[in-house]
Amino acid sequence: MGRSTEKLTDKIRNGEVTVVKLTDSYAIKPFDCGVPDLNDFLFNDAKTHLRYLSSITYLVENKDKTIAYYSLLNDLLNIDSHTDKDFEKEISEIIEDKDYSFLLEMKEVSMYPAAKIGRFAVDTEFQRCGYGMEILNSIIISFLTNKTGCQFITVDALNNSNTLNFYEKNGFAFVTLSDYNKASRQMYKNLIALKNLEYM
Numbered sequence: 001m002g003r004s005t006e007k008l009t010d011k012i013r014n015g016e017v018t019v020v021k022l023t024d025s026y027a028i029k030p031f032d033c034g035v036p037d038l039n040d041f042l043f044n045d046a047k048t049h050l051r052y053l054s055s056i057t058y059l060v061e062n063k064d065k066t067i068a069y070y071s072l073l074n075d076l077l078n079i080d081s082h083t084d085k086d087f088e089k090e091i092s093e094i095i096e097d098k099d100y101s102f103l104l105e106m107k108e109v110s111m112y113p114a115a116k117i118g119r120f121a122v123d124t125e126f127q128r129c130g131y132g133m134e135i136l137n138s139i140i141i142s143f144l145t146n147k148t149g150c151q152f153i154t155v156d157a158l159n160n161s162n163t164l165n166f167y168e169k170n171g172f173a174f175v176t177l178s179d180y181n182k183a184s185r186q187m188y189k190n191l192i193a194l195k196n197l198e199y200m
C-alpha cells in the first residue's frame with residue numbers, strides 16, 4: 001500500500017498502464033486484493049460470466065500485474081416500500097421545474113434503469129493510492145455516455161467500514177437500512193444529477 005504521486009490516468013496516457021476487456025483466451029496477470037472471494041471470482045468465474053453474458057470484466061494492468069479489475073452488468077434500481085429513503089424528495093430536487101410531468105412519471109414507477117458494479121477490487125500493493133476513485137469515476141463517465149438510458153449506478157458493497165467509506169466518499173448512498181447486518185449492503189449513485197452536456 002502507499003501513496004503514488006502519479007495519477008492512474010497519466011499512467012494510462014503514457015502507456016504504462018492499460019485497460020483491457022477480458023476475453024476467454026486472455027492470460028490474467030497476478031492479482032491479490034486481500035479478499036479471497038474477489039480474487040477467486042477473477043481467476044475462476046469471470047470468464048464463465050463473460051461466456052454467458054452475465055457480466056463483463058475489465059482489467060487495469062501494467063506489464064507485470066493486474067492493478068485492479070471491475071465487472072459490470074445491467075441492473076434495475078428497485079425503490080419499493082422496503083426502502084426507507086425519501087427517494088421522492090431526492091428526485092424532486094433533481095428534476096427541473098419545466099419537466100414536472102416527467103417527475104410525476106418517475107414517481108409512478110418503482111424500477112429505474114441502472115448499471116451495476118458486480119465486482120470491483122484493487123490489488124493490495126496499489127490500494128489507497130487514489131486508483132479506486134479514478135477507476136470509479138471512469139466507470140461513472142462511461143455510463144453517462146452509455147448507449148442506453150442509465151439513471152443510477154448500483155453496487156452491493158462489502159459490509160466493512162473501508163469499503164463503505166470508499167463508496168460513501170464517492171457519492172454512493174444506501175438503498176435501505178434493512179441490510180445493515182448483511183454481508184453486503186445495497187448502494188446507489190444518482191447519475192441524473194451528473195448529467196452534463198459535455199459528456200453527451
Ligand SMILES: CC(C)(COP(=O)(O)OP(=O)(O)OC[C@H]1O[C@@H](n2cnc3c(N)ncnc32)[C@H](O)[C@@H]1OP(=O)(O)O)[C@@H](O)C(=O)NCCC(=O)NCCS
Pocket residue numbers: 033034035038119120121122123126127128129130131132133134155156157158161162163165166167169
Ligand atoms: C475498496 C477499494 C476498491 C478502494 O480502492 P482504493 O484504490 O484503495 O481507494 P482510493 O485510494 O481511491 O480511496 C479513495 C477514498 O476511499 C476511502 N478509502 C479507501 N480505502 C479505504 C480504507 N482501507 N480505509 C478507509 N477508507 C478508505 C478513503 O476515503 C479514500 O480517500 P483518502 O485515501 O484520501 O482518505 C480497494 O481498497 C479494494 O479493492 N478493497 C478490497 C476489495 C473491496 O472491498 N472491493 C469493493 C467490493 S464492493
